[in-house]
Amino acid sequence: MKSESSFAPEVLTFGCRLNTYESEVIRRNATTAGLKNTVIVNTCAVTAEAERQARQAIRRTRRKHPDAHIIVTGCAAQISPRAFSAMPEVDQILGNMEKLDPAYFEVSRRERVRVNDIMSVTEATTHMVGRFDGRARAFVQIQNGCNHRCTFCIIPFGRGNSRSVPIADVLTESQQLVALGYQEIVLTGVDIASYGRDLPGEPSLGTLIRQLLRAEPKLARLRLSSLDPAAIDEELWSSLQSEPRLMPHLHFSIQAGDDLILKRMKRRHNRSKVMDCCARARALRPGVTLGADLIAGFPTETDVMFNRTLALVQECELSFLHVFPFSPRENTAAARMPMVPTEIRRARAAQ
Secondary structure (H helix, E strand, C coil): CCCCCCCCCCEEEEECCCHHHHHHHHHHHHCCCCCCCEEEEECCCCHHHHHHHHHHHHHHHHHCCCCEEEEEEEEHHCCCCHHCCCCCCCCCCECHHHHCCHHHHCHHHHHEEEECCCCCCCCCCCCCCCCCCCCCEEEEEEEEECCCCCCCCCCCCHHHHEEEEHHCCCCCCCCHHHHHHCCEEEEEEECCHCCCCCCCCCHHHHHHHHHHHCCCCCCCEEEEEEEEEHCHHHHHHHHHHHHHCCCCCCEEEEEECHHHHHHHHHCCHHHHHHHHHHHHHHCCCCCCCCEEEECCCCCCHHHHHHHHHHHHHHHHHCEEEEEEEEECCCHHHHHHCCCHHHHHHHHHHHH
């Protein structure tokens, strides 16, 4: 049987904008290492469906490239390396820190599984990504990890605790991207509203925004990834009002519109806080577009509770929704709570 022709490293990306950013770091590292016939799957672990899609992609990749070297990384690989190691299609597994280290892409370092303790990581660094293939906007990582332990969420175990990229490094990377021709930058991370609390002086996200826009007058547009409504700082609100280059689009990590469900989720905001944030955003920036992440069918959610979430969407005039049916994640508190039937979860998410 004739072997397939050689091809440059391919990266398949699942999940969030931070993964999109990191996939460009992975692509650069694999290319610099001179890898050929290699496919790297950068996985997501937010839901069981995200993991299922990654496994499907791995099997599909093996059928398409029977001789390829397949590397699996990302949050799902960090959390469940044994599960992916058990797949015969997989050649190598790298954790979420290892995937960003060029050394682990050298052929001489090809250990079958290399996943270290993510909770031991205490710093975030920039990777100076120079390009984003096929994209008009660039992504800049400003933060990683999360210190909160929402009962439904497994991501802290894939990303570790919250850590921020120093302002000077964010400015340097942003200036390089603008010099390369990018007119729009998206600030991304796991919990960007917590930005700066681990840095000297505890600069806020709003402080970073101010300094970035001041330092780079040629940047046309600045966007933010998802915000925790419980942690939006005053300088960010001020920037929304006074900085026209900060795009009039905010996406809130709301998850539910019923206070008891929010409490069971261990969220730090309530329904009233969400409504206040939406009202304040519109008062400061008329015409602002608001979006939200929502979970449908969280354990113990009744029809009445769900209807409160629907009402919140209407009352806050949320235009863009990312809605997920609840997906129990192993070793999370919510996975041990009384479940809403799967068909009801799906039906609510479809509304």
